Amino acid sequence: MNKSFVIGAGLSVVFLLLALLSFVWTPYDIETLDIPNKLQGLSGSHLLGTDHFGRDILSMIMMGARTSIAVALLAVGIGLLLGVPLGLIAAAKHGSFLDELIMRGNDLVFAFPSLVIAILITAVFGASAINAIIAIGIFNIPVFARLTRAAALPLWERDFVLAARVCGKPPARISIEHILPNITNLMIVQGTIQFSLGILAEAALSYIGLGAQPPTASWGRMLADAQTLVSIAPHTALVPGFTILLMVLGLNLLGDGLRDWIDPKLRLIRT
Amino acid sequence: MKHTIFTASVCALFASIAAAQTDITVAIQLEPPNLDPTGGAAQAIDSVLYSNIFEGLTRFEGDGSVVPGLAQSWVISEDGTVYTFTLREGVTFHDGTTMDADDVKFSLDRARAEDSTNAQKGLFADITDVTVVDPLTVEVKLDGPNGNFPFNMAWGDAVIVAPESIENIASNPVGTGAFVFSDWVQGDRLEMTRNENYWGEAPALESATFRFISDATAAFAAVMAEDVDVFVGFPAPENLPQFEADPRFQVLVGNTEGETILSTNNKMPPFDNVLVRQAVALAIDRQAIIDGAMFGLGTPIGTHFAPHNPDYVDLLTNSPYDPERAKALLAEAGFADGFTTTLKLPPPSYARRGGEIIASQLREIGISAEITNLEWAQWLEEVFKAKDYGLSIVSHTEPMDIGIYANPDYYFQYDNPEFQALMEELNKTTDPAARSALLAQAQTIISEDYVNGYLFELAVATVAKADIQGLWVNQPTAAVDLTGVSWGE
Numbered sequence: 001m002n003k004s005f006v007i008g009a010g011l012s013v014v015f016l017l018l019a020l021l022s023f024v025w026t027p028y029d030i031e032t033l034d035i036p037n038k039l040q041g042l043s044g045s046h047l048l049g050t051d052h053f054g055r056d057i058l059s060m061i062m063m064g065a066r067t068s069i070a071v072a073l074l075a076v077g078i079g080l081l082l083g084v085p086l087g088l089i090a091a092a093k094h095g096s097f098l099d100e101l102i103m104r105g106n107d108l109v110f111a112f113p114s115l116v117i118a119i120l121i122t123a124v125f126g127a128s129a130i131n132a133i134i135a136i137g138i139f140n141i142p143v144f145a146r147l148t149r150a151a152a153l154p155l156w157e158r159d160f161v162l163a164a165r166v167c168g169k170p171p172a173r174i175s176i177e178h179i180l181p182n183i184t185n186l187m188i189v190q191g192t193i194q195f196s197l198g199i200l201a202e203a204a205l206s207y208i209g210l211g212a213q214p215p216t217a218s219w220g221r222m223l224a225d226a227q228t229l230v231s232i233a234p235h236t237a238l239v240p241g242f243t244i245l246l247m248v249l250g251l252n253l254l255g256d257g258l259r260d261w262i263d264p265k266l267r268l269i270r271t
Numbered sequence: 272m273k274h275t276i277f278t279a280s281v282c283a284l285f286a287s288i289a290a291a292q293t294d295i296t297v298a299i300q301l302e303p304p305n306l307d308p309t310g311g312a313a314q315a316i317d318s319v320l321y322s323n324i325f326e327g328l329t330r331f332e333g334d335g336s337v338v339p340g341l342a343q344s345w346v347i348s349e350d351g352t353v354y355t356f357t358l359r360e361g362v363t364f365h366d367g368t369t370m371d372a373d374d375v376k377f378s379l380d381r382a383r384a385e386d387s388t389n390a391q392k393g394l395f396a397d398i399t400d401v402t403v404v405d406p407l408t409v410e411v412k413l414d415g416p417n418g419n420f421p422f423n424m425a426w427g428d429a430v431i432v433a434p435e436s437i438e439n440i441a442s443n444p445v446g447t448g449a450f451v452f453s454d455w456v457q458g459d460r461l462e463m464t465r466n467e468n469y470w471g472e473a474p475a476l477e478s479a480t481f482r483f484i485s486d487a488t489a490a491f492a493a494v495m496a497e498d499v500d501v502f503v504g505f506p507a508p509e510n511l512p513q514f515e516a517d518p519r520f521q522v523l524v525g526n527t528e529g530e531t532i533l534s535t536n537n538k539m540p541p542f543d544n545v546l547v548r549q550a551v552a553l554a555i556d557r558q559a560i561i562d563g564a565m566f567g568l569g570t571p572i573g574t575h576f577a578p579h580n581p582d583y584v585d586l587l588t589n590s591p592y593d594p595e596r597a598k599a600l601l602a603e604a605g606f607a608d609g610f611t612t613t614l615k616l617p618p619p620s621y622a623r624r625g626g627e628i629i630a631s632q633l634r635e636i637g638i639s640a641e642i643t644n645l646e647w648a649q650w651l652e653e654v655f656k657a658k659d660y661g662l663s664i665v666s667h668t669e670p671m672d673i674g675i676y677a678n679p680d681y682y683f684q685y686d687n688p689e690f691q692a693l694m695e696e697l698n699k700t701t702d703p704a705a706r707s708a709l710l711a712q713a714q715t716i717i718s719e720d721y722v723n724g725y726l727f728e729l730a731v732a733t734v735a736k737a738d739i740q741g742l743w744v745n746q747p748t749a750a751v752d753l754t755g756v757s758w759g760e
Binding site: 031032033035036038052053054126127209213214215227228229230231232 | 487488491507509510512513559562563624626627628630631634635641642643644
């Protein structure tokens with residue numbers, strides 16, 4: 001176990017638990033506004049203070065964690081579900097027209113800056129958490145497709161695959177039974193990285209008002225709301241800002257740690 | 272030699288410090304889309320041009336009173352249907368052409384023409400004929416008496432323009448005002464300089480620059496860094512205490528003609544039921560909205576009328592905050608379990624923040640209002656034109672605009688023949704006491720019909736350098752009148 005893995009896993013688990021806890025309990029109800037108590041600092045009754053509507057910021061962070069994790073998880077899910085099969089097909093039909101079609105299609109999606117297209121999608125179809133998930137998810141497809149194809153290609157040259165082919169197994173079965181299990185580790189590591197990018201993307205979209213709509217809590221919107229309050233109530237901006245920072249840092253460290261752990265060659269080099 | 276130049280420049284430096292500054296940089300939130308106040312609806316056009324570049328027959332003062340402008344006096348016929356305006360002598364447009372009765376006839380005929388794009392055609396609706404009597408006398412015939420006519424002529428939409436320069440008015444405005452338009456760098460600034468041939472008292476300022484800053488954070492930074500001298504309509508009320516505490520600045524908080532309302536689509540079920548509208552009105556805690564969205568700036572209203580107007584009737588008692596009764600009313604209307612509707616919000620913070628507060632208050636009585644944030648263009652398209660909305664929040668900044676309730680096609684879709692007849696009667700009435708009574712009646716009807724949720728009268732905050740004098744505190748119309756502005760010694 002290396003240090004970055006422990007720290008990363010620790011941070012990620014804390015936020016995951018906060019999000020899970022919010023389903024059963026939050027310190028305050030964030031749908032009820034308490035305007036007379038707005039912009040209070042950190043105190044015993046409000047651990048992280050209150051925002052401009054008198055809502056408890058800790059409760060908002062907990063509910064926001066739920067939104068962030070849900071959006072990022074589903075976006076990674078879309079990427080895995082569509083990207084991995086595409087990559088497997090491309091690798092199995094290596095050099096064919098289908099391979100070209102899939103990979104150039106991926107290049108096409110990859111060519112556009114992801115956030116710009118996400119803005120376009122949410123602007124055309126309306127701003128909502130669902131559309132944010134789809135917009136972020138689409139950009140995970142080529143990431144996973146490319147990685148899958150790149151990792152699968154050398155496997156197709158290996159003797160055990162050759163043996164399977166000699167036995168007459170169709171390429172689809174070889175892909176599922178022999179190729180997929182060998183690239184799962186890689187997908188987990190990449191999934192963690194994409195997950196953290198998804199959290200960032202969700203925060204960015206919400207910040208510009210294209211993510212989850214009020215009253216759904218979102219870290220990005222908390223930041224946006226706090227923008228003019230920085231000079232009078234800095235905690236309203238600092239708390240969600242650091243939350244996003246820690247969550248993304250945690251996931252990146254976790255991804256790093258996982259990669260070192262999973263790939264023995266890398267581990268040998270590092271130690 | 273070097274030494275002399277140095278001394279000279281130091282002297283020049285001190286000289287310029289000693290003399291009062293004669294230029295000013297004014298920031299407002301929105302940039303005008305074009306520069307034709309007689310053709311465009313955007314409030315920003317008037318903010319920049321009204322009284323500075325364009326003038327009308329009459330004009331608004333900072334306190335809301337109407338005083339003679341290009342017309343130095345007028346006579347009303349016995350029956351109240353003919354206004355004879357006597358124009359000021361020796362007034363010229365900025366391009367050197369003279370301003371005379373022909374220009375007035377041209378301007379009024381252009382505004383009321385069939386194909387006119389004037390945003391307030393209603394102001395000219397009762398004009399039947401404009402006749403030039405002699406170069407300095409114009410006769411305006413109305414189809415009935417209208418005591419409000421001089422007030423109508425003071426609007427930015429009724430300014431006098433010249434046929435010689437009308438073609439390029441949208442990009443090169445030529446008026447009669449105290450300042451001459453000099454440059455407009457779109458997306459950045461608009462510049463104007465003093466009109467040396469101005470007919471009236473010459474302004475103290477030699478030049479003025481308007482800048483457009485819509486982002487609240489950027490606005491705060493620009494004022495703090497003294498990039499701008501004045502910010503009219505400062506967008507973030509939460510930052511005002513910081514300016515008040517800073518000796519470099521003064522903060523002026525004034526009233527506007529902006530009735531901020533929870534616009535309700537009166538034709539869309541269930542809002543076609545007055546009980547539902549009343550329930551919504553009773554569910555709203557106005558003070559929470561004023562404190563939460565405006566940080567205390569704003570006056571609660573109970574009807575669509577400005578509280579500082581002498582004819583205002585306090586009807587707040589029609590819709591006190593009473594969620595229990597609101598729930599009972601909803602049940603009576605058949606919505607005991609509440610319902611779902613849309614709440615479409617334009618960009619200003621009163622709408623975005625106010626919307627979140629109102630959504631939360633409506634949730635208390637079981638109404639689920641789904642918030643959609645819209646840009647202005649989308650809002651105009653979806654809500655104002657297509658009427659595809661349940662609820663919305665917007666500030667109606669036109670002065671004395673209760674007449675919009677008589678238009679069943681207006682986006683509230685309020686269709687009440689009784690109210691429409693009342694407005695017709697009001698337009699025919701010139702006696703001030705009778706007008707007051709009719710206005711009171713009109714305010715009461717819309718308040719008791721709960722046409723919209725009446726929230727608060729929008730306040731306007733102006734942040735300026737401490738030694739600037741003569742700024743308008745209130746906004747009787749959208750205007751940043753610089754003619755009386757000067758730097759103190």
